[in-house]
Amino acid sequence: QVQLVESGGGLVQAGGSLRLSCAASGLTFNSYHMAWFRQAPGKERELVAAIPPSGEQTYYVEAVSGRFTISRHNANNTVYLQMNSLKPEDTAVYYCAGRPASSWYLAISPRYDYWGQGTQVTVSS
Numbered sequence: 004q005v006q007l008v009e010s011g012g013g014l015v016q017a018g019g020s021l022r023l024s025c026a027a028s029g030l031t032f033n034s035y036h037m038a039w040f041r042q043a044p045g046k047e048r049e050l051v052a053a054i055p056p057s058g059e060q061t062y063y064v065e066a067v068s069g070r071f072t073i074s075r076h077n078a079n080n081t082v083y084l085q086m087n088s089l090k091p092e093d094t095a096v097y098y099c100a101g102r103p104a105s106s107w108y109l110a111i112s113p114r115y116d117y118w119g120q121g122t123q124v125t126v127s128s
Contacts, residue, residue: 005029005117007099012122015089019126023084025099025119036102036110037075037082041095041124048098052084053110062111067093089126096121 011023023039038053052073053062061073072085082099100115 005101007101007117007119009097009099009119009122012097012124014125014127017089017091017126017128019089020085020087021089021124023086023097023099023122023124025082025084027080027082027099027101030101030117032080032101033077034104036104036115037073038100038102038110038115039073039082039084040098040100040113040115041093042098042121043092043095046095048113050111050113051097054082055107055110056104060107086124089124091126091128093124094126095124097124 006028008026015021033056036055039051040048041051042048051064054073054075058075070088075082098121099119101117102115
C-alpha cells in the first residue's frame with residue numbers, strides 16, 4: 004500500500020520560510036516522479052514543482068520560480084519543498100504526489116497516481 008505523508012506546514016509571516024517534507028512508503032521511490040501541488044480556497048489544484056527520480060532536472064510553476072526548491076533524498080524515500088520569501092498568495096493546502104517515472108511531459112502534468120493527505124500553509128501579511 005502506497006502512502007505519502009506530508010509534514011512541515013504551518014503559519015508564517017510574509018517573507019518567511021517553511022520546509023515541507025513528504026515521506027513515501029510502499030513504492031520503489033527511486034522509480035517515481037515526485038511533485039508538490041497546492042490548492043487554495045476557491046481555486047483549482049495546481050502543480051507547484053516536480054522532480055524526476057534522478058533529481059537532475061526540476062519544474063516550477065512561474066509563480067514560485069526562484070523562491071521554492073524541490074529536492075529528494077532517494078535513500079530516505081523523502082521529497083522536500085523549501086519555500087522562501089513566502090507571500091500571502093502562497094496560502095493553500097500543499098499535497099505531495101507520485102507517479103511511476105515515464106516521460107517528463109507527464110511528470111509536469113496533473114496526472115499523478117498517488118497523493119498525500121495535504122498540509123496547510125498559511126502566510127500572513
